[in-house]
Amino acid sequence: MSHIDLFRTRNYIAGEWIDSARHYSVNDPATGQKLADVACAGADEANAAIAAAGLAGASWRRQLARDRGQVLRRWSQLMIERRDDLAALLTAEQGKPLAEARGEVAYAASFLEWFAEEGRRAYGEVVPTHKAGARVIVTKEPVGVVGAITPWNFPLAMVTRKVGAALAAGCTMVLKPSEETPLSAFALAVLGEQAGVPPGVFNVVSGDAPAIGQAVMASELVRKISFTGSTRVGKLLMRQASDTLKRVSLELGGNAPFIVFDDADIEAAVAGAIASKFRNAGQTCVCVNRFLVQDGIHDRFVERFAEAIRALKVAPGDAAGSEIGPLINAAALAKVERHVADAKGLGARVVVGGQPHALGGTFYQPTLLTEASPAMQFAQEETFGPIAACFRFRTDDEAIALANDTPFGLSAYFYSRDLARVWDVSERLQVGMVGVNEGLISTEVAPFGGVKESGMGREGSSHGLDDYLNLKYVLLGGLRNGA
Secondary structure (H helix, E strand, O other): OOOHHHOOOOEEEOOEEEOOOOEEEEEOOOOOOEEEEEEOEOHHHHHHHHHHHHHHHHHHHHOOHHHHHHHHHHHHHHHHHOHHHHHHHHHHHHOOOHHHHHHHHHHHHHHHHHHHHHHHHOOOEEEOOOOOOOEEEEEEEEOOEEEEEOOOOOOOHHHHHHHHHHHHHOOEEEEEOOOOOHHHHHHHHHHHHHHOOOOOOEEEOOEOHHHHHHHHHHOOOEEEEEEEOOHHHHHHHHHHHOOOOOEEEEEOOOOEEEEEOOOOOHHHHHHHHHHHHHHHHHOOOOOEEEEEEEHHHHHHHHHHHHHHHHOOOEOOOOOOOOOEOOOOOHHHHHHHHHHHHHHHHOOOEEEEOOOEOOOOOOOEOOEEEEOOOOOOHHHOOOOOOOEEEEEEEOOHHHHHHHHHOOOEEOEEEEEOOOHHHHHHHHHHOOOOEEEEOOOOOOOOOOOEOOEEOOEEOOEOHHHHHHOOEEEEEEEEOOOOOOO
């Protein structure tokens, strides 16, 4: 790293870097080697961060939206200027290929830039009045202190998608990043400070997750929780939020289908399949979990898909040309192995891969299975690994029934050149996001989020700002009726 000041291992509270009595290790998933000993925050640090956010909130919300936007825009610019350093740090602690890490930096910065502008458009309303001599006014104002909990798979983008909207709206934040990848969040705090984020507006605490979580959830000062992670934890947080009636935004698990119809462009479908399945070694919430391929095109698609999978380069993220890095930890590897063993036991055929990689550690071969069935674990559980499983189908109705046969509803993809089918399938898929003839759908300009057990609320777009704003109705009476 050319800017070593980005490498921090202490928690960031009220503009100060705070050590703790306890520490925990952050390791490189590609090698297992220790990267850093990080200060282990607990309830005391979490409560200090909440108090700091509360104190900072009064002045931050009074700043002009334009001025808050200037801070966010500068923050975004600093991320781009430090792109190589941020990418190197991200790859070291998370494992994804360096090219993907560089892409994530740009993607993360885009949310700060987007909300720098969007914060100026938190428009209110003047409603036609219900009585003479009065006016009905509706305004929007920040919800207050926000508790944000982010995962390890996108340790920069999952933060900026929340903090950009929150700070633009006039809120302050206490962030708990994953203990697997806190270094990226700390680096982001360094750049935020340089960009002019006032002390206490953005705080970062990482360590004892239950203790931090309990403090945040119990606090009456924290008025909103924004969480990205598993459905199991999301349900727990929603129950806990009820005690203080916090607002809740949840971006949870997925089980994305990828439908290939007979009229699809095979080459385009294969390219989309590679992008949407194997990015970050399959460790994304919008990764495809089930490939549904129509009879007439099934064998040709599988043949071309297998060729493309074999060509993927598995290597540590910082190796030249790396396309598939390691899984995040041993538990992730065990889940992938369990899903493959279950599928094979129920009749699936391994076309490519199907074994841990020769590199050892948590590396796993990019894998293609066919003859998949709804009885297999990955038909209902999110695999979060480089496993592609193909199901056959005959009719459109069968494909849609299979696609919707899951408690999750985050994203879906399909390939077809029939315009009538495109509209029909898009409307019938029970998900929050659909990619039609596209394998990558995430962008700051569109609302990101799901339905059913994939969560509630939206991130990105103008709708993402609304999740951090309360509506206030003002009845202004005692006015003249006018001539």
